Amino acid sequence: SQTIHQWPATLVQPVGSPLSLECTVEGTSNPNLYWYRQAAGRGLQLLFYSVGIGQISSEVPQNLSASRPQDRQFILSSKKLLLSDSGFYLCAWSVGTEFFSSYEQYFGPGTRLTVT
Amino acid sequence: LAKTTQPISMDSYEGQEVNITCSHNNIATNDYITWYQQFPSQGPRFIIQGYKTKVTNEVASLFIPADRKSSTLSLPRVSLSDTAVYYCLVGPSGNTPLVFGKGTRLSVIA
Numbered sequence: 001s002q003t004i005h006q007w008p009a010t011l012v013q014p015v016g017s018p019l020s021l022e023c024t025v026e027g028t029s030n031p032n033l034y035w036y037r038q039a040a041g042r043g044l045q046l047l048f049y050s051v052g053i054g055q056i057s058s059e060v061p062q063n064l065s066a067s068r069p070q071d072r073q074f075i076l077s078s079k080k081l082l083l084s085d086s087g088f089y090l091c092a093w094s095v096g097t098e099f100f101s102s103y104e105q106y107f108g109p110g111t112r113l114t115v116t
Numbered sequence: 117l118a119k120t121t122q123p124i125s126m127d128s129y130e131g132q133e134v135n136i137t138c139s140h141n142n143i144a145t146n147d148y149i150t151w152y153q154q155f156p157s158q159g160p161r162f163i164i165q166g167y168k169t170k171v172t173n174e175v176a177s178l179f180i181p182a183d184r185k186s187s188t189l190s191l192p193r194v195s196l197s198d199t200a201v202y203y204c205l206v207g208p209s210g211n212t213p214l215v216f217g218k219g220t221r222l223s224v225i226a
Binding site: 107 | 148150157158159160161162165205207208213214215216217218219
C-alpha cells in the first residue's frame with residue numbers, strides 16, 4: 001500500500017530564517033506531487049505541483065520554492081520566512097497522466113509551521 | 117471550473133443518518149464529483165467519488181441525480197468521530213487543480 005510521510009510535524013521558526021520541509025511517498029511510482037498550505041480557519045491553497053523529477057509548477061508567486069530531486073521526494077523551501085508563511089503545510093500525491101486527471105489525492109499528515 | 121455550494125455547518129445526533137448536499141449547476145460533462153473529509157490538524161481524506169446515479173463504499177454513499185447539478189453525501193449512523201469538515205469538489209475538466217472551499221462543518225452531538 002501507498003504511504004506518504006512529512007517532516008517535521010511541527011516547526012517554530014523566526015522571521016527571516018530558512019525553511020525546508022520534506023515529503024516522501026512510498027508504494028507508488030511516478031506520482032503527481034502537490035504542496036498545499038492551509039492558514040488558520042481557511043481553505044487549502046495549492047502552492048506547487050509536480051508531474052516528474054525536476055518538473056515544478058507554481059500556482060501562487062511568493063517567497064517559497066519547491067524541488068523534486070527524486071521521483072518520490074518533494075521539498076518545500078524558503079530562504080527567508082515571513083510571518084505570513086505561518087500555516088499548516090500539506091503534501092499530497094495522485095496518479096494519472098495529466099496534472100489533475102484525478103481528483104483523488106492522498107494527503108500527508110502535515111507540518112504545522114509557526115513563524116515568530 | 118465548476119463552482120460548488122454547500123451548507124457552512126450542520127449538527128446531528130449520534131446514530132442518525134446525515135445527508136450533505138452540494139450544488140454544482142455548471143458541472144461539465146467530463147467532471148466527477150469528489151468528497152473529502154478533514155479532521156482538525158490533519159490533511160483531507162478522500163471519501164468517495166462518483167459520476168452519476170449512486171456510489172457506495174464502506175464509509176459513505178454518494179447520490180447524483182440525472183441532471184448532475186447537485187449531489188448528496190450520505191453518512192449512515194454517524195458517531196462523534198465523524199465530526200469534521202466535508203468538502204465537495206467538482207472536476208477536473210480543463211485540467212484545473214483542486215480548489216477546496218470552506219466545506220461543511222459537521223458536528224455530531226452525543
